[in-house]
Amino acid sequence: MTEHAYRIQGATGEWEVVIGLEVHAQVTSDAKLFSGAAATFGAEPNTQVSLVDAAMPGMLPVPNRECIRQAVRTGMAIDAQINRWSRFDRKNYFYADLPQGYQISQLYHPLVGEGAIEISLDDKNPDAAGKTIGVERIHVEQDAGKLMHDQHPTRSYVDLNRSGVALMEIVSRPDMRSPAEAGAYLSKLRSILRYVGSCDGNMDQGSMRADVNVSVRKPGDELGTRTETKNVNSVRFVMAVVEQEAKRQVEVIEAGGKIAQETRLYDPDRNETRSMRSKEDAHDYRYFPDPDLLPLELDDAFLDECRASLPELPDSKRARYEAAGITRYNAAVLTADVDTARWFDALLDAGASAVPAANWVTSELFGALNRLGKDIAASPVSPTQAAELLALVADGTLSGSLAKQVFEVMLETGDAPGKIVEDRGLKQTSDTGAIEAVIADVMEKNPNQLAQYRGGKEALFGFFVGQTMKAMGGKANPGVVNELLKKALG
Amino acid sequence: MSDVTDLGIAGLRDGFRSGEFSARDVAEAFNARVDAADALNAFLVKTPDHALAAADAADAARAAGEAAKPLAGVPIGMKDLFCTKGVATTAASHILEGFVPPYESSVSQNLWDAGAGMLGKLNMDQFAMGSSNETSAFGNVISPWRRKDGGNAPLAPGGSSGGSSSAVAARLCPGATGTDTGGSIRQPAAFTGISGIKPTYGRCSRWGTIAFASSLDQAGPMARDVRDCAIMLEAMAGFDVRDATSLQLDVPQWEAGLSADLKGKRIGIPKEYRVDGMPAEIETLWQQGIDWLRDAGAEIVEVSLPHTKYALPAYYIIAPAEASSNLARYDGVRYGLRDLPEGAGLQDMYAATRADGFGDEVKRRIMIGTYVLSAGFYDAYYTQAQKVRTLIARDFERAWEACDLLLAPTAPSAAFALGEKSADPIAMYLNDVFTVPSSLAGLPAMSVPGGLDSAGLPLGLQIIGKPLDEQVVLNAGLAIEQRAGFVARPEAWW
Amino acid sequence: MSVDTNTVKKIASLARLAITEEDASRLAPELGNILHWIEQLEQVDTTGIEPMTAVIPNHLRLRDDVVNDGGIRDALMQNAPQGEHGFFTVPKVIE
Numbered sequence A: 001m002t003e004h005a006y007r008i009q010g011a012t013g014e015w016e017v018v019i020g021l022e023v024h025a026q027v028t029s030d031a032k033l034f035s036g037a038a039a040t041f042g043a044e045p046n047t048q049v050s051l052v053d054a055a056m057p058g059m060l061p062v063p064n065r066e067c068i069r070q071a072v073r074t075g076m077a078i079d080a081q082i083n084r085w086s087r088f089d090r091k092n093y094f095y096a097d098l099p100q101g102y103q104i105s106q107l108y109h110p111l112v113g114e115g116a117i118e119i120s121l122d123d124k125n126p127d128a129a130g131k132t133i134g135v136e137r138i139h140v141e142q143d144a145g146k147l148m149h150d151q152h153p154t155r156s157y158v159d160l161n162r163s164g165v166a167l168m169e170i171v172s173r174p175d176m177r178s179p180a181e182a183g184a185y186l187s188k189l190r191s192i193l194r195y196v197g198s199c200d201g202n203m204d205q206g207s208m209r210a211d212v213n214v215s216v217r218k219p220g221d222e223l224g225t226r227t228e229t230k231n232v233n234s235v236r237f238v239m240a241v242v243e244q245e246a247k248r249q250v251e252v253i254e255a256g257g258k259i260a261q262e263t264r265l266y267d268p269d270r271n272e273t274r275s276m277r278s279k280e281d282a283h284d285y286r287y288f289p290d291p292d293l294l295p296l297e298l299d300d301a302f303l304d305e306c307r308a309s310l311p312e313l314p315d316s317k318r319a320r321y322e323a324a325g326i327t328r329y330n331a332a333v334l335t336a337d338v339d340t341a342r343w344f345d346a347l348l349d350a351g352a353s354a355v356p357a358a359n360w361v362t363s364e365l366f367g368a369l370n371r372l373g374k375d376i377a378a379s380p381v382s383p384t385q386a387a388e389l390l391a392l393v394a395d396g397t398l399s400g401s402l403a404k405q406v407f408e409v410m411l412e413t414g415d416a417p418g419k420i421v422e423d424r425g426l427k428q429t430s431d432t433g434a435i436e437a438v439i440a441d442v443m444e445k446n447p448n449q450l451a452q453y454r455g456g457k458e459a460l461f462g463f464f465v466g467q468t469m470k471a472m473g474g475k476a477n478p479g480v481v482n483e484l485l486k487k488a489l490g
Numbered sequence B: 001m002s003d004v005t006d007l008g009i010a011g012l013r014d015g016f017r018s019g020e021f022s023a024r025d026v027a028e029a030f031n032a033r034v035d036a037a038d039a040l041n042a043f044l045v046k047t048p049d050h051a052l053a054a055a056d057a058a059d060a061a062r063a064a065g066e067a068a069k070p071l072a073g074v075p076i077g078m079k080d081l082f083c084t085k086g087v088a089t090t091a092a093s094h095i096l097e098g099f100v101p102p103y104e105s106s107v108s109q110n111l112w113d114a115g116a117g118m119l120g121k122l123n124m125d126q127f128a129m130g131s132s133n134e135t136s137a138f139g140n141v142i143s144p145w146r147r148k149d150g151g152n153a154p155l156a157p158g159g160s161s162g163g164s165s166s167a168v169a170a171r172l173c174p175g176a177t178g179t180d181t182g183g184s185i186r187q188p189a190a191f192t193g194i195s196g197i198k199p200t201y202g203r204c205s206r207w208g209t210i211a212f213a214s215s216l217d218q219a220g221p222m223a224r225d226v227r228d229c230a231i232m233l234e235a236m237a238g239f240d241v242r243d244a245t246s247l248q249l250d251v252p253q254w255e256a257g258l259s260a261d262l263k264g265k266r267i268g269i270p271k272e273y274r275v276d277g278m279p280a281e282i283e284t285l286w287q288q289g290i291d292w293l294r295d296a297g298a299e300i301v302e303v304s305l306p307h308t309k310y311a312l313p314a315y316y317i318i319a320p321a322e323a324s325s326n327l328a329r330y331d332g333v334r335y336g337l338r339d340l341p342e343g344a345g346l347q348d349m350y351a352a353t354r355a356d357g358f359g360d361e362v363k364r365r366i367m368i369g370t371y372v373l374s375a376g377f378y379d380a381y382y383t384q385a386q387k388v389r390t391l392i393a394r395d396f397e398r399a400w401e402a403c404d405l406l407l408a409p410t411a412p413s414a415a416f417a418l419g420e421k422s423a424d425p426i427a428m429y430l431n432d433v434f435t436v437p438s439s440l441a442g443l444p445a446m447s448v449p450g451g452l453d454s455a456g457l458p459l460g461l462q463i464i465g466k467p468l469d470e471q472v473v474l475n476a477g478l479a480i481e482q483r484a485g486f487v488a489r490p491e492a493w494w
Numbered sequence C: 001m002s003v004d005t006n007t008v009k010k011i012a013s014l015a016r017l018a019i020t021e022e023d024a025s026r027l028a029p030e031l032g033n034i035l036h037w038i039e040q041l042e043q044v045d046t047t048g049i050e051p052m053t054a055v056i057p058n059h060l061r062l063r064d065d066v067v068n069d070g071g072i073r074d075a076l077m078q079n080a081p082q083g084e085h086g087f088f089t090v091p092k093v094i095e
């Protein structure tokens, strides 16, 4: 990738950008990390809050097994070290969305250690190199509540529904060097989480958000001072933050200034980052092990279950698809999201053969879903029905264009393709007698074109195919038509 | 009928069961005693109706021929650190003034489930921080005891469970809950001539008990004698899924297991507890205790706990550090005091509320705790203290190779006068010198009265046991109790 | 450790305890004394010693992922110094 290295052109020369991401992903669970209140999104204010989440006097945390399990499975999915002995620490600070006055997190002994995520930047190019982005750690922690500032002229409103919801914080190494790499990393991470089922990846609901650490340096220099832009909630915005923040830093440095290590905020409307003054006072979080909780020790049975319950992950699925002859690009598209991959696997399980199925899904199905504005999970056509359609093409019952017609009817009616073919008589014909009769008729009605063709204008062959197919109502087998036309036209 | 308030828990329970008196008679008698003792300032809230309701339920059950619950007919006092549903709970702090919990602590619930009723919420050192009950936001508790020197200096009932000790010693209730973080059950028990046991860490649920220092806090009973402590502890203790540090063990039948026969038991005498400047009377009592235990059949061995002198400084890092974090929730947002100066923002509101709501000792400990956890100091203070704590626990483990129990004084002095030590925090902290090491190691430990000093004030002996060995601790307490024959009680002046 | 008034102010600010200049001057020697006293721990050789993590040998129990709490807003808010429309309220925060 060096030949395409991303560089910022400054007045003093080229600059390199160094990026690390801390991604907060909400763990998929019914209840919160340390209480029995529901973790679902969108309830009435303060209705999903227990005495523990509101930090009433004397309340104590008891960890939710499922949250630990999901974080461990996530770690396993990125081949990370799983720490059998970990601890929860308290991160102390005062804020109205933090009832306890501390967040229970893991600083000193996280649940998951070193792992890695493979990203690729150019799926169309079979020779494009991938890149490995290191993951330093994954730890489990509590989410904070929510403040609303626009409801009252002099007051902020506090809703603790999110207080105590389980998060995984996934901390990357500063291994990314361009907006594209940062975007690819976040997309890939999201894909993995959705495969594992440990996070729904709904970035617009805040289930996943990234703190973007950016610094710049002259290529080969020591790392520069970084800024951290908090809570960026889409892949596109992460890329924009990297681009804007890197540019800004270069400008500051080249103007003789220094980068302050600070927390920043991204404003998508103005596409710029700015300093968060409210968080500027130097934080001293006074981390220490939470004395309400004992060390978390994981046994073999727990780890075995976590491993056994992992699904096939995007990289191996993609390799399997490629081995079945699917193009690199299609394999990438089909495995990018778990819902697509599940749908496609169901299609294969229903007997469709890999290559035509991949082509059909990526062109016909995606085109239709796009038109209908539907996710694949809500596809009006089931994998079984699609397999039947593809089988009708494979055995010659349907031509490509007939298949398209049948598919349209399937989308509309939800009927099975066999039934549609039967009801509407859409079966393709290979009856040579009937086709020869039509050809003779076409030739008779188009003497001029026939003369020109025979005079050497071979491009007119397509005209005769079209006329024949039209006269046959699209149901003639195109192979047979071609063959018989060649013979008849001479 | 003699005065039922002269009876302890076992006496009340048995008298109620045998029909000698009704539970209502008992509750009314104690309610009246509580009412007549305002001068002690032991109660922050009186709950006569709670006591009467439990009594009526007990009487009704008895009339219906149902089996009596373990504490049926027994009203008790509840330290104000335990959240009680519908009853104001403040931890004796202004910052929680007016707070009425919508929930019941596990320990208090266990007691109600056992049939007990509540006479009221007992005063204490604010957030359980103190050794003399002088840090309450609602005034000092005064010990019912007076020196026999002709003076009338009001004495400290010990702390932090000073309302509990004072109330039990003055016969305002037959038993009371206490909590012990660094000695807060044992030292006040010693100061007031009653018994109290801190069980193994994890025996009593901490759920619903206002936290001081989570890794140290343990609830326990304070009562007139060892049997009463055993009965009450059985009711208080028990596994609780809501406390992640709760021990998943059945509660032993400690009362049934009581025996003063210590044959085959080895009692360790920790030589490091012979500190400089210890009053001769305490030395003498300690020797007396050794003789009593030997008389009960035990073998006496000298043991060494070499890190003893570091226990107190380690404690005064760990406990304030945990407290500084545990008390961060008192911020004026969801309950308790809110102090919102004109034009103040959120962070100013926090600072004003907390400055106004917390007492000086609480603020002092929050400051110390914040300091030792702050950037650059964490390892030197907190980590080092936790390492020393490991060494202290190891000292005890080594001692258990040579003995089954340890015997030591409970406190380095008898009760002192209120105001005598409050100017010097470190002098006050030194009160806990004998109780803190076993707290740091999570061990069961008990104080029983051993005798009176020359001023006529009670002195306590402390028994420290192996983890989960409450039975042996209680048995040794019983052996001392039987031989000490401690019957002194304060003359009512209040 | 001697503690100056600036340190006292910094710590008080971290702990969100409003203090006056007077408080700071009074607290500085007091905290200094206490810290000096606890610093005797430096004398203990703790090489190779693990900091204590659990007082009594015990394992962290994990809870099942079951929703069995919440829906108690009235109880949660009954002690609130201020609240409206189901929210706790605080002085407006400018972020």
Ligand SMILES: [Mg+2]
Residues within 6 Å of the ligand: A022, A211
């Ligand atoms: Mg972060």
Ligand SMILES: [Zn+2]
Residues within 6 Å of the ligand: A024, A141, A169
């Ligand atoms: Zn985080």
